Amino acid sequence: MNVVFFEVKDWESDIIKKSFKDASTLSLCKELLTSENASEYAQAEVISTFINSKVTKEVLDKMPNLKLIATRSTGYDHIDLEYCKSRKIDVANVPTYGENTVAEHAMALILSLTRRIPESIERVRRGNFSPEGLTGIDLKNKVMGVIGTGHIGRNLIVFAKGFGMKVLAYDVKPDEAFANEAGFIYADLDYVLAKSDIISLHVPYLESTHHIINRERISKMKEGVIVINTARGGLIQTDALFDGLSSGQVGAAGLDVLEEEGFLKEEIELLHKDTEGDVDFKIALENHMMANLPNVIITPHNAFNSKEALMRIIDTTIDNIFCYSSGACKNLVNKQ
């Protein structure tokens, strides 16, 4: 089996090499998989990428022997799943590495905003120890709206209940047994958005969830609502959120993911290339402007990034590959 790992970090290399005894069939690349370098790995039967490699038809066409893509992530919207199906390429993900990890990050964003932690730290660093103007809000008795009650959403619900919050949730597949056990209620999306003080997104990015938070829905939210997104940037219509933040309709936002976040990561490099058509510069500019608003916290798609979660990701990915090669497929997203 010819296996190629892309986007490999130094700490991952040793773990991967120890697991694959036959080094002649294993390649470890630090760089992203792109349409430029894909043909160098034309022999690959299995590839593993993280979310920054866009596994498009153009890329896949340069890998004629490919049988499995083992993504080191839960989300797989960076992979052209439809084209994989037509080519009979299987896609395996890591379904549950970070259910607590990502929910903890969402909670960190919420507390940072409600207790104005970044401004407080900045003030003390400037030598000012006055709490004047840094009044926050309590979470107790506030309403948390959770959109998507899968692995991550349900952890956040448990945390929110621990803080004495009321919880409303929306999911296309509500789990009433869990709702009874955890003490929250499901409602339709517009009701949850209208009644929540804090709204946190935990649905996958799909055609049906593209801009699930749009201008119209923002206008129906409670004035001063806090919006948290640790799922995918494309769930929110960026210009509508920016306008909402500017007008005060949205009181604050905590964002670990952004539309066009790939551009933010590599903008210096990209500015020297012909990127017209690939990048929505308006969204990229709005991201920059949002990052400078005092009521916005942006983290660099970092919610998964705990030591424990990283170990779970690499262990599950290696297991996915070995199970696949022995015929006992695991975690195949295209067979769900």
Ligand code: NAD
């Ligand atoms: P999950 O599959 O366990 O849960 C997703 C939930 O969304 C499910 O309950 C599903 O029924 C629901 N859902 C699907 N489509 C919906 C729709 N149209 N409307 C309402 N509900 C819908 O996924 P998870 O593990 O909880 O992860 C959620 C998302 O978080 C992932 O898809 C991924 O994009 C993102 N994520 C981000 C990071 C990060 O580092 N920021 C890390 C892991 C996952």
